[in-house]
Amino acid sequence: MESILRGLAVYAFLMVIFRISGKRSLAEITTFDFVILLILAETTQQALLGEDYSLINCFLLVATLMTAEVLLSMWKRRHPLVDKILDGVPLILVDNGKLLEDRMQRSRVNKDDILVAAREKHGLERLDQVKYAVLERSGGISIIPRDERA
Amino acid sequence: MAASQEGRFEVGEDAEFQRLAWRFQNVGFVLLLLFLAAGMLGIFGGGGIFARTTASAGEITIDYDRFARFSTSSELEVTFLPQAPSPHLIFDRRFFDGVDIEKILPAPLAMSEEGSNVHLIFSSVDDGFPMTVKIFYKPHHFGPLHGHVKTNGAGPSFTQFISP
Incomplete structure (x- = not known):
């Protein structure tokens, strides 16, 4: 029972921490972010397992985490509000070519992040070629280019 | 106003x-x-300034972790004036029931249970000098952990809070 409770506690704590840290925390990871991610995994692994390295403990923990995932996804599907609370909502950062500075600042996104997404996804060279930029629930930035023919 | 709103x-x-x-x-x-x-x-x-504390009563002074962690080593240091010929400490059994003892330094010659007490008897020492006993243990419950230690007379009570 203890390992199941440990699994649920770590799952809930990580969920709250990642909601606090915002969408952009690990959305586009640098080398250093990747190292932090590995350290996080190692730290939580120790708290999850304790001193019990048995196979059954491992199976129980994996089953706990996967069941929590499935149950939460079912809950989110039934209740849109839960879905919003747990995964957030998309946010427009560039509206018809205009940077929405206040939103960018609150979401810790800068102009360069938007230009990077524009270059990588559409090969765009300038901000005026961007019609919309949206900070997605995943933390990534999606770009809708201007229609050049218009 | 953002486009979606329009x-x-x-x-x-x-x-x-x-x-x-x-x-x-x-927030x-x-x-x-x-x-x-x-x-x-x-x-x-x-560790940290609030982590450890001391308490004393009678001829016993204890130094212990006010806040400890579940299944993580903690140390209780008991300093007392030993009574010849066989210095001993009497612990409230609740403490021993809530922890896994790792080691006791110096090692007691004998350890026995009597009702709600646990007796630790040590080898004889020079009279008049204080003796220090260190008990290393891991709490196996979380929440408050109460204990009491004495020799013949009074002794301090202590409470640790064990984090999960």
Whole structure:
């Protein structure tokens, strides 16, 4: 029972921490972010397992985490509000070519992040070629280019 | 005003909810800082100015972790004036029931249970000099852990809070 409770506690704590840290925390990871991610995994692994390295403990923990995932996804599907609370909502950062500075600042996104997404996804060279930029629930930035023919 | 609000771009935006989410993030970040500050001060054990404390009564002084952690080593140091010929300590059994003893230094010659007490008997020492006994243990419950130690007369009681 203890390992199941440990699994649920770590799952809930990580969920709250990642909601606090915002969408952009690990959305586009640098080398250093990747190292932090590995350290996080190692730290939580120790708290999850304790001193019990048995196979059954491992199976129980994996089953706990996967069941929590499935149950939460079912809950989110039934209740849109839960879905919003747990995964957030998309946010427009560039509206018809205009940077929405206040939103960018609150979401810790800068102009360069938007230009990077524009270059990588559409090969765009300038901000005026961007019609919309949206900070997605995943933390990534999606770009809708201007229609050049218009 | 963002495009979604004008109905031009279907993106599922919810500006009101987003404002609440930002507020949650700001409050959450402050709570996170308070959590870390509490950790630095030793509220969750593992060192820090509030982590250890002392208590004394009669001829016994104890030094222990006020805050300790579940299944993590903790140390209780008992200093007392030994009584010849066989110095001994009498512990409240509740303490021994709540922990796994790792080692006791110096090792007791004998350990016995009598009712709600556990007796530790040590080899004889020079009369008149204080003796220090160190007990290393791991708590196996979380929440408050109570204990009491004495020789023949009075002795201090102590309470540790064990973090999960």
